[in-house]
Amino acid sequence: MKILVCVTSVPDTTTKITFTDNNTKLNKAGVTFITGPYDDYALARAVELKEQAGGTVTVLNVGGADAEPVIRKCLAIGADDAIRVNAEPTDAYFVAEQIAAIAKDASYELILMGRESIDYNGGQVHGIVAELLGLPSISPVMVLNIDGDTAKITREIEGGKEEIEAKLPLVLGCQEPIAEWKIPNMRGIMTARTKPLKVVEPVANEQLTAVSHYELPAPRGAVKMIPADEAEKLIQLLHTEAKVI
Amino acid sequence: MSVLIFVELDEGKLKKSSQEAIFYGAKVAEMTGTTATAIAVGQADDSELATAGRFGATKVLHASDTRLNEPNGMAYATVVAAAAQQEGSTVVVLAKSSLADAMTARLAGKLKAGLAANVIELPDLSNGFVVKSSIYTGKAFAYNELKAGIKILAIKKNTITPEETDASATVDSFSPALNDSDFVISVKSTEKATGDILLPEADLVVSAGRGMKGPENWGLVEDLAHALHAATACSKPVSDLDWRPHHEHVGQTGIKISPNLYIACGISGAIQHLAGVNSSKVIVVINKDADAPFFKSADYGIVGDVFEVLPRLTAAVKAL
Numbered sequence: 001m002k003i004l005v006c007v008t009s010v011p012d013t014t015t016k017i018t019f020t021d022n023n024t025k026l027n028k029a030g031v032t033f034i035t036g037p038y039d040d041y042a043l044a045r046a047v048e049l050k051e052q053a054g055g056t057v058t059v060l061n062v063g064g065a066d067a068e069p070v071i072r073k074c075l076a077i078g079a080d081d082a083i084r085v086n087a088e089p090t091d092a093y094f095v096a097e098q099i100a101a102i103a104k105d106a107s108y109e110l111i112l113m114g115r116e117s118i119d120y121n122g123g124q125v126h127g128i129v130a131e132l133l134g135l136p137s138i139s140p141v142m143v144l145n146i147d148g149d150t151a152k153i154t155r156e157i158e159g160g161k162e163e164i165e166a167k168l169p170l171v172l173g174c175q176e177p178i179a180e181w182k183i184p185n186m187r188g189i190m191t192a193r194t195k196p197l198k199v200v201e202p203v204a205n206e207q208l209t210a211v212s213h214y215e216l217p218a219p220r221g222a223v224k225m226i227p228a229d230e231a232e233k234l235i236q237l238l239h240t241e242a243k244v245i
Numbered sequence: 246m247s248v249l250i251f252v253e254l255d256e257g258k259l260k261k262s263s264q265e266a267i268f269y270g271a272k273v274a275e276m277t278g279t280t281a282t283a284i285a286v287g288q289a290d291d292s293e294l295a296t297a298g299r300f301g302a303t304k305v306l307h308a309s310d311t312r313l314n315e316p317n318g319m320a321y322a323t324v325v326a327a328a329a330q331q332e333g334s335t336v337v338v339l340a341k342s343s344l345a346d347a348m349t350a351r352l353a354g355k356l357k358a359g360l361a362a363n364v365i366e367l368p369d370l371s372n373g374f375v376v377k378s379s380i381y382t383g384k385a386f387a388y389n390e391l392k393a394g395i396k397i398l399a400i401k402k403n404t405i406t407p408e409e410t411d412a413s414a415t416v417d418s419f420s421p422a423l424n425d426s427d428f429v430i431s432v433k434s435t436e437k438a439t440g441d442i443l444l445p446e447a448d449l450v451v452s453a454g455r456g457m458k459g460p461e462n463w464g465l466v467e468d469l470a471h472a473l474h475a476a477t478a479c480s481k482p483v484s485d486l487d488w489r490p491h492h493e494h495v496g497q498t499g500i501k502i503s504p505n506l507y508i509a510c511g512i513s514g515a516i517q518h519l520a521g522v523n524s525s526k527v528i529v530v531i532n533k534d535a536d537a538p539f540f541k542s543a544d545y546g547i548v549g550d551v552f553e554v555l556p557r558l559t560a561a562v563k564a565l
């Protein structure tokens with residue numbers, strides 16, 4: 001099976017987000033970049049499927065050269081080769097157009113990615129890719145098994161889940177517990193260095209959105225502590241002071 | 246030219262989040278000198294659909310083809326795109342939900358629209374069309390200028406507080422052409438908690454973590470939630486351990502919520518947990534460890550044992 005896994009390079013989940021240049025740029029100083037946690041689930045499942053049934057896993061990132069450590073890590077985890085579209089992503093549509101351009105004639109049976117990136121949390125890229133390629137899209141996928149040309153999927157819905165079947169090819173947004181995150185081993189890290197990483201230039205794109213600037217949330221006021229032996233007071237305060245109940 | 250609002254139905258009733266979306270869409274219509282049209286897909290009575298008028302819609306398009314009875318993101322996107330075309334809409338509003346998430350992207354692809362997800366305020370039209378959205382899982386905001394001819398806004402819960410009038414909307418049936426290719430996914434079975442308040446829709450949420458020690462103790466959490474008419478949520482380890490179903494898991498890798506009140510019981514307040522709940526209006530933390538990091542992000546706190554505090558809170562709510 002031919003699988004494409006699209007990954008983002010995002011600030012580590014413990015990052016304290018700040019901005020520079022008059023709040024127009026993310027302050028990258030001291031920030032560790034990681035593979036998007038949801039993308040990591042997608043990659044882990046792709047590698048498992050390849051180990052079970054054979055095939056190839058290609059990793060795709062739309063990003064600058066500074067995303068390469070994240071791409072190499074994906075290769076170390078078990079992807080066979082990688083493509084980087086050399087462009088700073090501007091929005092979901094832009095990224096999706098780049099992915100669709102790569103996937104258009106490449107006959108991937110599965111195009112996997114995280115349900116959303118953890119920087120913009122849009123959760124839109126898989127759907128736009130699928131729309132541009134004329135394929136079905138399903139998200140968020142919690143279980144993925146392949147039986148011949150059919151995918152058997154569990155998708156989360158509000159307050160529950162549903163069992164789905166659909167014919168390949170498909171575009172899927174993944175989340176836990178589709179697979180356990182994988183940590184690269186020494187051998188993986190060594191072989192990753194020589195696996196092919198192709199850099200391609202982006203396809204032209206009309207800019208549909210632009211971020212003018214960023215802002216940080218106002219800090220919460222000081223916490224009001226209530227002694228445990230007067231716990232009932234909390235309910236009074238929520239009723240009369242905060243007025244939320 | 247009207248602003249188009251997708252209305253999600255739950256057993257034939259307008260979802261609360263959709264009422265918020267209609268009110269939001271009607272405000273945008275007011276700002277841009279046009280009217281608000283709602284598009285409802287699936288089965289519902291005209292009298293129910295007409296209530297969209299109370300939140301500011303003048304007209305409701307109703308697509309009730311039986312093939313649309315079950316939520317289907319792809320087919321619903323086709324219907325909404327057709328409605329946008331018919332109405333000449335340049336702004337489409339949806340309330341974020343799992344169905345809306347499946348639709349917005351397909352819709353953006355079809356309409357080549359400028360899309361803003363997680364919108365939290367009305368647009369600023371003083372210089373282009375700029376919307377504020379939540380990014381980095383609630384840790385920051387972005388001001389996005391939507392430059393495309395068609396703009397899609399997916400709004401987060403609690404973006405706006407709807408006000409009701411006694412107006413009523415006209416209901417027109419709407420039967421666009423459907424694509425067979427939108428019906429290729431077959432849903433074999435659905436498992437859905439019934440009778441509970443849906444977490445993403447809930448105004449009040451009682452959430453608990455590993456401090457509850459085990460699933461057998463969740464009765465204490467549920468008692469308080471029932472007394473408050475709140476939904477229940479949990480931290481990631483709790484769903485990883487299968488103490489609670491995955492759809493209750495909030496945080497960086499779970500659901501992101503923005504209720505009026507979030508009560509965290511026996512949750513340490515890891516940054517990845519906060520990411521999913523930090524846009525709650527009021528946060529209450531109950532933890533036996535006075536140094537638990539969550540207290541730094543709380544509005545109210547109790548240092549105490551959840552096994553003692555929870556029953557007292559439940560009793561106090563019942564006494565209100």
Ligand SMILES: Cc1cc2nc3c(=O)[nH]c(=O)nc-3n(C[C@H](O)[C@H](O)[C@H](O)COP(=O)(O)OP(=O)(O)OC[C@H]3O[C@@H](n4cnc5c(N)ncnc54)[C@H](O)[C@@H]3O)c2cc1C
Nearest residue numbers: 454455456480481496497498499511512513515517533551
């Ligand atoms: C990439 C990544 C993504 C993640 N995503 C998420 C996510 O989406 N959501 C999430 O929740 N976590 C997430 N995590 C995990 C997160 O880092 C924490 O491990 C997790 O939130 C801890 O859950 P907890 O607070 O229930 O448990 P713990 O950290 O074990 O905390 C339990 C708390 O209960 C208190 N306690 C114990 N007994 C009592 C008692 N009797 N009465 C009162 N208090 C008591 C303790 O003092 C402690 O503070 C993620 C981690 C990573 C690395």
